[in-house]
Amino acid sequence: MGIGATAGVAAVGGIALSAQASSSSSSSSDSLKFDVDGYSKLTTTVTDTEGTEHNVTYHFWKAITYVANPVDATYQSLIVSAPVEIDGTAVDPTNAPILLANSIGGYMPSSVADATAVGGGGSAAGGGTPPSGAAPSGAAPSSSTGTTSNANSNTNATGGATSSNQLLALAAGYVVIEPGARGRTLKNSDGEYYGTAPAAIVDLKAAVRYIRANKGLIPGNVERIVSAGTSAGGALSSLLGASGDSPIYDKYLKELGAADASDAIFAVGAWCPITDLEHADGAYEWNWGTNDLSTGKQVDQSVSKDLKAQFAEYQAGLKLRGLDGFGPLTARNYDDYLVEQYLQPSATKYLAALSDSDRETYLAKNTFITWSGGRATFAWDDFLTHVGARKKDTPAFDAFDLSAGENNEFGAGTTETRHFTAYGAKNDSTGLSTKRVAADIPEKLNLMNPMFHLVEKVNDRRSKHWWIRLGTSDSDTSHVISANLAARLDNLGDDVNHLYYWDEGHGANTDPGDFITWIATVTSYGKGKKGKRN
Numbered sequence: 001m002g003i004g005a006t007a008g009v010a011a012v013g014g015i016a017l018s019a020q021a022s023s024s025s026s027s028s029s030d031s032l033k034f035d036v037d038g039y040s041k042l043t044t045t046v047t048d049t050e051g052t053e054h055n056v057t058y059h060f061w062k063a064i065t066y067v068a069n070p071v072d073a074t075y076q077s078l079i080v081s082a083p084v085e086i087d088g089t090a091v092d093p094t095n096a097p098i099l100l101a102n103s104i105g106g107y108m109p110s111s112v113a114d115a116t117a118v119g120g121g122g123s124a125a126g127g128g129t130p131p132s133g134a135a136p137s138g139a140a141p142s143s144s145t146g147t148t149s150n151a152n153s154n155t156n157a158t159g160g161a162t163s164s165n166q167l168l169a170l171a172a173g174y175v176v177i178e179p180g181a182r183g184r185t186l187k188n189s190d191g192e193y194y195g196t197a198p199a200a201i202v203d204l205k206a207a208v209r210y211i212r213a214n215k216g217l218i219p220g221n222v223e224r225i226v227s228a229g230t231s232a233g234g235a236l237s238s239l240l241g242a243s244g245d246s247p248i249y250d251k252y253l254k255e256l257g258a259a260d261a262s263d264a265i266f267a268v269g270a271w272c273p274i275t276d277l278e279h280a281d282g283a284y285e286w287n288w289g290t291n292d293l294s295t296g297k298q299v300d301q302s303v304s305k306d307l308k309a310q311f312a313e314y315q316a317g318l319k320l321r322g323l324d325g326f327g328p329l330t331a332r333n334y335d336d337y338l339v340e341q342y343l344q345p346s347a348t349k350y351l352a353a354l355s356d357s358d359r360e361t362y363l364a365k366n367t368f369i370t371w372s373g374g375r376a377t378f379a380w381d382d383f384l385t386h387v388g389a390r391k392k393d394t395p396a397f398d399a400f401d402l403s404a405g406e407n408n409e410f411g412a413g414t415t416e417t418r419h420f421t422a423y424g425a426k427n428d429s430t431g432l433s434t435k436r437v438a439a440d441i442p443e444k445l446n447l448m449n450p451m452f453h454l455v456e457k458v459n460d461r462r463s464k465h466w467w468i469r470l471g472t473s474d475s476d477t478s479h480v481i482s483a484n485l486a487a488r489l490d491n492l493g494d495d496v497n498h499l500y501y502w503d504e505g506h507g508a509n510t511d512p513g514d515f516i517t518w519i520a521t522v523t524s525y526g527k528g529k530k531g532k533r534n
Helices: 148-155 164-171 199-213 232-242 246-257 276-287 301-318 336-351 356-365 378-388 404-411 422-426 441-448 450-456 481-490 511-522
Strands: 010-011 038-045 052-064 077-086 098-101 175-179 225-229 267-271 370-372 376-377 465-471 495-501 524-530
Touching: 038 164, 052 164, 077 164, 098 164, 164 511, 175 511, 199 225, 199 232, 199 246, 225 232, 225 511, 232 267, 232 450, 246 376, 246 441, 267 336, 267 404, 267 511, 276 301, 276 404, 276 441, 276 481, 301 481, 336 356, 336 376, 336 378, 336 481, 336 495, 370 450, 441 450, 450 481, 465 481, 481 495, 511 524
Parallel strands: 098 175, 098 225, 225 267, 267 465, 465 495
Antiparallel strands: 010 524, 038 052, 052 077, 077 175, 370 376
């Protein structure tokens, strides 16, 4: 089919997640009961990754507020799409996996309030109707140009995911639920910011609780929720999976009147996750410190050196071991690890897919690659030169002048931006009266970092299946960030599917059909009897 799963088959088997909340006293109400009959019947055409069109008829529930006491229902709502007929064959989505696809980018607000069809959360504005029923061009495999040009078609205006995964999932017979969430730029009439950390993750958890509280009413198997997101949305997807049922969120969920149910999910899809923010500056300099900015300017090397040293200390403290028996991961050997585990295999896969003439042309332009025996090899320093300009100055995330989006993400009250690292605060250039981070910052960092739930407070309610992707030319964050996440999950015994897309930039998703197939595999969807035919 090119979609990645057989449409209309029931999910059977696997390990169910308990529907018990950690210790939350938040209460549900009649307003949180899913209206089974509140749908419209729609039809769309989805083009799969092989170019085949599929006619899909589905039930669509427009924006539903998922908390009893919303701060802003424009963002704290979700849409539901459940297929009932695919290519003329009736399907029963009752036991299908649920793709929980967020379209958050840049920790900005994301709304589905005006969505009128599946994929509404992935439009350029974060809401409304996608331009057509077909998967965007970014849903198809890369055209193998060796550039990052096709990455933009995989992200919306804020850098979040487009509707590629949603449309393909629907055509595979999955239920698609798209949640909105508050974001960092929202402020009320009193000038108070109400979408900064931890608002977005609290909202996504509340959405999961709403879904699970409506088991038997809402379409799909609530024990098989698979989250998906890109960039900040990828970070939040990772965090959602790592922090399932963690009690540190309970007070926030109670304030919103979230449903009294679990917020654990079954699996995670994360593309270029911008996460581990308190250590991201150091990781960035370790990775991109020798690369100039696009202007040709070199970043402050003394700052870069300080941050690299911080990364080395942090990395040593994690005590991670690389995948496939690599051994301990340190700042001294991480370049070898990335090259051997991810970069060379990525280049090899890319080059092997080219025609002989195209491969010869590419290698002639990129002489740093040695192609021998069907395998690409090269050095780390040459790879960095190949990527070229770094996207961000130093520090990349906690900017001394408070200009980074992440500074806004940790704003509070009427204060738009704040420092969230000791180094950033110490070197503040805006004239702040204090050179220390605010007292509430450590707690908020824990609330926003999946590594907290995987290293410091290992959460046994986390997701156990992980799909992680990153473009090799993506300098929005360090390649170490997703590699550390994958290594820690692997060390914990989780199922990790992690690879890098060669020559692709931020937001790339060049194997969406494989993701849809992966969902079927990890959820055991399709191993039971076929769904009911009407």
